[in-house]
Amino acid sequence: MSNFSRRKLITTGLAASAGASGLAVAVRLADRYGLIPPDYGGIYGPGTTLTYASHRLLTGQSLAREFPANQISRAPFAKLRPFTIEAYDSLRAGGFVDWRVNVDGLVARPSSFSLAELKGFPSRRQITQLACEEGWSFIAEWTGVPLMHILSAAQTLPQARYVVYYSIQRNWRQSIDMADALHPQTLLVYGMNGGELPMGHGAPLRLSLPRQLGYKSVKFINRITVTDSLKQFHKGSYSWYAGI
């Protein structure tokens, strides 16, 4: 073996092992700083992990764009497949006075709030764009309570890492990390464009999460669970993180 190729072999070997251990350290650090999404595995894991990590590093607590009132869409499309859920229909018939949202999981005070109680919290209005993964979008004014107020009322425990929220529709839930859960624009919405939240847009309670695509803004929310692991919660083929 010539001197040259031996040297080349040694440097390549060193570089490869440095690279491998560097990668291992990077993964450990990334996990520690919350840069690894729950769906990091599988063939699409690298892409979704790079997206999530780079967004977490680049966006921090940035605020989604808010628009002037004259940019509110006159025709906000409500995509909704008709459904019949007895419980929902009877709550609706009663004007949703009996609608409750339960907060459980890693909280010191598991709680349950009625709509009137939610409206008692400090509220926020924001005119933001809702963009669907299909490609369409609209701008609306949303009124609601920032999720962080609900979480602090229920006293989330220090080990909390994710917040799962459920729709009354069967098998429909989504989840976000604490960075988004505690973001000031993450609202539990009960009003839209100055009126009540319409049925098509998730009456009586939906999420507004303007830094992610529409499928994370679940409608008809009646339960919130705080957790430290999404192992049993996240499934489906859509990417968990939808900031794109």
Place this chain on the structure above:
Amino acid sequence: MSAAQAASARGRDIIFEYMAGSTWLLREAVPATTEAPRHSALVRITHWLTTLCFFALLLSGIEIVISHPRFYWGETGNVMTPSLFELPIPASRPWVKTGYSFVLPDQNGWSRNLHFEAAWVVILTGLVYVISSVLGRHLRKDLLPGGAGLTWRELSMDIANHLRCERPGEREAWSYNVVQRLAYLSVIFVLFPLAIWTGFAMSPALVSAFPVLATIVGGHQSARTIHFVVSVLLVLFLLVHIVMVCRAGFRNRMRAMITSGALSESEHT
């Protein structure tokens, strides 16, 4: 002899002159015993990685666009608002009126995952390619028209050759002609960057941190429309690109782009 004939005869003379010049240069630069590498390893690897990703992006992009084959200008747009233009194709969502009586299956889950994964590979590959081409000699020597001696005469001759559908000559076996250089440059420095920019401009998270991503192109829906138009232009480039490779001699050019085996005189016709 008509003026046109005279011009084309002059053009031929210039080609011969040029050929003589470039073979001489090659002989000078390359020791006679080794074969001249046609494309550097870096160019070949990044080229085929980009091609692979482009097909992944194209397939997944088509899957995604059929979920809403309507386009808008400005910030917002949906099935309740008028469109800028619509594609005459069926959709994978029942609420989009297409004129077709059926709805295609929803494939957006894997499509979106594949799209973003391929986008990452294309961006990283492109960065490696552009940075090394700018720092090295590739950009100046092989891609900028100056490297081929850009003169108006040269350019009009190249365009005329293209219009006359002349087969690429011997000269192009060793160096890209001016039209080819301009096409590559616009793909590398205009179309791909625009596709990436407008892709970022559709990300609500990135736009929250850098609103200029969306505002400079006219809004979220404008970004989506530009992204689509740029993709169509890239597909057109790809079609012309493949036709030109075939016309120039598919086997030789492909061998050069894959293994970098140099062209031998007998093989090159």
